[in-house]
Structure formats: C-alpha cells, structure tokens
Amino acid sequence: MMRVHRDPFEPIMVVLEADSPLSEYRKITDEILRRMPDEDRYPRAAAEAVRSFLLLRLGLHLGLRQKNLRQLRVCPRGHFPTLERRLEDMKCGELRWSDRDSGWEVLIPSVAFKNSGSSFFGQKPFRLILPDLLDLYKYLEAYIDRHRGVLLGPVDDPGTLFVKTVKATSKQAAYGSTTFYEAWRTVIRKRCSVATLFRLA
Known part of the structure; x- marks a missing residue:
C-alpha cells in the first residue's frame, strides 16, 4: 500500500504562488481585522479571529517551525x-x-529546535523582542487577557499561547500537529477566498 505524505507547503501554496508572498499575508491579516466580529456580541468568534490574526503575525515575525510555534508557552504580563x-x-x-526591553519577548532554548546542534545557535537560546508594528501588542494583550480564556472555557489550561476552541465534542485545548496544521490552512484558505471575492467584486 502506497503511503501518501502530507505536503507541508500545501496550506500556504496560495500565498507562495503570489507575486509578493509577504504582501499576500498582509492582505490576509488586514482582512481579518476588517471583518473582526463584535467582541461584546460574539465573544467566541472575536476570540477566534484574534487567534487567527496572531497566528499569522507571529508566524511571520518568528519564522518558526510548526512544532515550535504550536508549543510556545505564554506568561502573562506581571507574572x-x-x-x-x-x-x-x-x-x-x-x-x-x-x-x-519594554516589549514582548520570545525565548526558546536551543534544545527545542530540530537543528539544535547548528552553529547558528552556539548553544544559546533564540531570543527576539517582537516589534510593536500595526497594533501587534494591542491584539496580543487582548488575546492573552480576554480572548484566550473565552476559547479555553472551563477546561484545564495547557499553558500554550495558542489554544483550540473548546467545544462539547472536544475537551482538549492543546493543539496537536494535525489540528494546528488544519488551523493554519483554514485561516489562509478562508481569508484568501474572501479577499479574492472582494477583489473581483
């Protein structure tokens, strides 16, 4: 029986094939903000939209492998x-x-990376202060303070920055490799489709 391997680039092919991939990502994040649901009326939908926005923004800023971004933990400000x-x-x-540094820092020990023995790390951790560009801190802090809790509901907090929307059929908030992959693909496909419709209108 022939095994069919998942193409890691499949979720973002629509972006990679664009003339300017970075501009395409920017269009997607802009579209997310334009269509942001009212938090007071639709708290879960708003939380999911902010999560999608941050998923793409942090993915662009950090350039991490899926595993490292998926397992990234969060420490709220003041803790x-x-x-x-x-x-x-x-x-x-x-x-x-x-x-x-008066900013949000991402710290990842070198042993967390697949190529931890690379001279790039020199046995030192990866450390980056996220730039507060285009209201990144505003949405990041809103997600940590409010939206993330909405997504978690009553289940145990796995401690990761990105958590799934807990529903009656799923009590596990932590993303697995497959569900994280699907979340990324869904964000890009959904938003690219909407953006395309707007351009054609």
Missing part, C-alpha cells in the same frame, strides 16, 4: 516567567513580557 532551565527540560519556548 514570573518560566526559568530557562525549565524550558530546556520541556523543550519549548515562552512568550513573556520583558521589563528591560
């Missing part, structure tokens, strides 16, 4: 960040507020 040694043990990174 004590996870010790680097603990992150090394868990082999995952964390988004936390940096008082020193």
Whole structure:
C-alpha cells in the first residue's frame, strides 16, 4: 500500500504562488481585522479571529517551525516567567513580557529546535523582542487577557499561547500537529477566498 505524505507547503501554496508572498499575508491579516466580529456580541468568534490574526503575525515575525510555534508557552504580563532551565527540560519556548526591553519577548532554548546542534545557535537560546508594528501588542494583550480564556472555557489550561476552541465534542485545548496544521490552512484558505471575492467584486 502506497503511503501518501502530507505536503507541508500545501496550506500556504496560495500565498507562495503570489507575486509578493509577504504582501499576500498582509492582505490576509488586514482582512481579518476588517471583518473582526463584535467582541461584546460574539465573544467566541472575536476570540477566534484574534487567534487567527496572531497566528499569522507571529508566524511571520518568528519564522518558526510548526512544532515550535504550536508549543510556545505564554506568561502573562506581571507574572514570573518560566526559568530557562525549565524550558530546556520541556523543550519549548515562552512568550513573556520583558521589563528591560519594554516589549514582548520570545525565548526558546536551543534544545527545542530540530537543528539544535547548528552553529547558528552556539548553544544559546533564540531570543527576539517582537516589534510593536500595526497594533501587534494591542491584539496580543487582548488575546492573552480576554480572548484566550473565552476559547479555553472551563477546561484545564495547557499553558500554550495558542489554544483550540473548546467545544462539547472536544475537551482538549492543546493543539496537536494535525489540528494546528488544519488551523493554519483554514485561516489562509478562508481569508484568501474572501479577499479574492472582494477583489473581483
């Protein structure tokens, strides 16, 4: 029986085949904001839209593999960040507020990466202060403070930045590799289709 392997580029082919992939991503995030549901009337839909927006924005800023982005943990502002040694043990990174840099920092130990032995890391962690461009911090903080809790509902918090929408048929909030892949593909396909319709109208 022949095995059919999943093409890792399939979810973003519509973007990669565009004349300017970065501009295409920008169109998608702009479209998400334009069609943002009213948070007071539709809290879950608004939370899902902000999650989609951040999924693409952080994906662009960080350039991480799916696994590293999916397992990225979050430390709310004002809380004590996870010790680097603990992150090394868990082999995952964390988004936390940096008082020193007055910005949101992503810290990922080198052991969390597939190519951790590369000279690029030099056994040092990946560290990046996210730029507060185009209201990134506004939506990031709204997601951490409000929207993420709406998506979680009453289930246990897995501690990751990105969580699934908990429904009656699914009590697990943490993304798996397949569900994260599907979430990414759905965001791009849905928004690209809408953007195309608007251009043709």
